[in-house]
Amino acid sequence: MSENPLLPVPRPAHLPSDADEPEARTIVVNGHRCAVRQPEVGYSEIVRLAFPYVDVRPDRDFTITYRGGPVRAQQGVLVDAIVVPIADEEIFNVVVTDRS
Amino acid sequence: MSSSLIDRNPDLRRLREEGLAISVLDGRLHIQGIPFVTKQRSVARGDLLIFLALAGDKTRPPPSHAATFVGGMPCDHTGKMLGFARPAKTGPGRFVLCAKPIGREFADHHEMATTFVRLISGHAQIVNPGISISEPTFIAAASEDTAFRYVDTATARAGLGELSQRLAGGSVAIVGLGGTGSYVLDLIAKTPVERIHLFDDDEFQTHNAFRAPGAPSIDELREARPKVEHFAHVYGRMHAGVIPHCTRIDARSLHLLDHVDFAFLCMDDTSAKPAIIAHLERRDVAFIDVGMGLFRTDTGLMGTLRVTSSTPSKRDHVRSRGRIPLGGGGDDPYAENIQVADLNMLNAALAVLRYKRMRGFYADLGGEHFSAYSIDGNVIFNEDHASPCLKTRA
Numbered sequence A: 001m002s003e004n005p006l007l008p009v010p011r012p013a014h015l016p017s018d019a020d021e022p023e024a025r026t027i028v029v030n031g032h033r034c035a036v037r038q039p040e041v042g043y044s045e046i047v048r049l050a051f052p053y054v055d056v057r058p059d060r061d062f063t064i065t066y067r068g069g070p071v072r073a074q075q076g077v078l079v080d081a082i083v084v085p086i087a088d089e090e091i092f093n094v095v096v097t098d099r100s
Numbered sequence B: 001m002s003s004s005l006i007d008r009n010p011d012l013r014r015l016r017e018e019g020l021a022i023s024v025l026d027g028r029l030h031i032q033g034i035p036f037v038t039k040q041r042s043v044a045r046g047d048l049l050i051f052l053a054l055a056g057d058k059t060r061p062p063p064s065h066a067a068t069f070v071g072g073m074p075c076d077h078t079g080k081m082l083g084f085a086r087p088a089k090t091g092p093g094r095f096v097l098c099a100k101p102i103g104r105e106f107a108d109h110h111e112m113a114t115t116f117v118r119l120i121s122g123h124a125q126i127v128n129p130g131i132s133i134s135e136p137t138f139i140a141a142a143s144e145d146t147a148f149r150y151v152d153t154a155t156a157r158a159g160l161g162e163l164s165q166r167l168a169g170g171s172v173a174i175v176g177l178g179g180t181g182s183y184v185l186d187l188i189a190k191t192p193v194e195r196i197h198l199f200d201d202d203e204f205q206t207h208n209a210f211r212a213p214g215a216p217s218i219d220e221l222r223e224a225r226p227k228v229e230h231f232a233h234v235y236g237r238m239h240a241g242v243i244p245h246c247t248r249i250d251a252r253s254l255h256l257l258d259h260v261d262f263a264f265l266c267m268d269d270t271s272a273k274p275a276i277i278a279h280l281e282r283r284d285v286a287f288i289d290v291g292m293g294l295f296r297t298d299t300g301l302m303g304t305l306r307v308t309s310s311t312p313s314k315r316d317h318v319r320s321r322g323r324i325p326l327g328g329g330g331d332d333p334y335a336e337n338i339q340v341a342d343l344n345m346l347n348a349a350l351a352v353l354r355y356k357r358m359r360g361f362y363a364d365l366g367g368e369h370f371s372a373y374s375i376d377g378n379v380i381f382n383e384d385h386a387s388p389c390l391k392t393r394a
Helices: A043-050 B001-010 B012-015 B109-127 B153-157 B159-167 B177-187 B218-222 B227-235 B269-282 B316-320 B339-357
Strands: A024-028 A032-036 A041-042 A062-067 A075-078 A083-085 A091-094 B021-025 B028-037 B043-051 B065-069 B085-087 B094-097 B170-177 B195-199 B243-244 B262-265 B288-296 B298-312 B366-375 B377-387
Touching: A024 A043, A041 A043, A043 A091, A062 B298, A062 B377, A091 B109, A091 B288, A091 B298, B001 B012, B001 B021, B012 B021, B012 B109, B021 B195, B028 B109, B043 B109, B043 B153, B043 B170, B043 B195, B065 B109, B085 B109, B085 B269, B153 B159, B177 B195, B177 B227, B177 B262, B177 B288, B195 B227, B227 B243, B262 B269, B262 B339, B269 B288, B269 B298, B288 B339, B298 B316, B298 B339, B339 B366
Parallel strands: A024 A091, B170 B195, B170 B262, B195 B243, B262 B288
Antiparallel strands: A024 A032, A041 A083, A062 A075, A062 A091, B021 B028, B028 B043, B043 B065, B065 B094, B085 B094, B288 B298, B298 B366, B366 B377
């Protein structure tokens, strides 16, 4: 899986951490690793992480599944207006499920 | 169907000609009104049930030498249970009978039925010498009136006739006959629903053959028939109620859904969906919408299959939680029309399983109205639960 070049990478462990800056977690969005600094993510953030090169309006047509999350939100389907706490290596899949 | 099946097969026809009251029901040959001796040494009448071995509408030699007797415990003339009978596990008043000619199986259904009738009724004739084997007042059972063009012996063999009846009757619409819709048809055509309405205005083309059940010949592809006609032709060979409509369902053709009892929405055109959904909701019709999204990555295809159910008792999630893509405008920027037959098939199977749980064929303790399947982890996510359908034991 390739590193996403547009996103901040986790701070190397040997550097002293800045008290103001929370530690980054790495989540896997559509097969790509992304570093995320905030402890929770929502629908539109995940859509932006999934499609970093395109200006996409995060409408409500995406199906976002997550698994490997922390105990409070281990797996599920992320809908608009909800945020979930994240865990390292948590897997998010984002796609419009409209083909048949 | 029952009488034509009997007419067509010499072994069954002979049973009727010899005066036995026979009919075909749920894939079994029923021989009604057979006199037998009860435990109290009186004579009563019961029915003999034999699984029909069929190749289409032609009988085959019976593969088993077991039959079921319904109506009481068949005894010998002294009132003792017949040696080849034992109580059936399937319910009181039912007995399994087991007998066969020495060193071989029965040649046909005539030999099998008459052998069992003789073994049972011989004792009744000792107790009451004047009794006739065929019940004179017997009225022939109505011929089997099923959705199929031949008898569903699979359901009978599995003993699922009663549960299968929960899928009988009414009409189901399949809107869109792409990969997933055609696999939905493949599964629904094997249920006893009365009518299956197909809606699509596309041609059946070569690429469709690789995402649809079956294996069309090149000659069939050259015909370039409308999809609905191609599939009505194929599935009409098995199910008698497949009705093709070579039209797209949109705001102008919604009335075509006025008489359906259930709908599978399997079309790509998300812009038509709001009107269809609103129409089905107004008419209190339950429906299932399916869809998949696949995309390429360096490590292989990834993606999700979705099944969204909407029933009169739970509909809010469709809009409040955005559970069906309705073409909001912000399209998937990497949208590609990638579909693969096995995923079409799985998406269809997940939808039909959900339908059968709604109808009570399968138990439904989950009550989920939204499911997503992630291919890369083989995970099913279930959400939007309605209360499970549990019966309290009396």
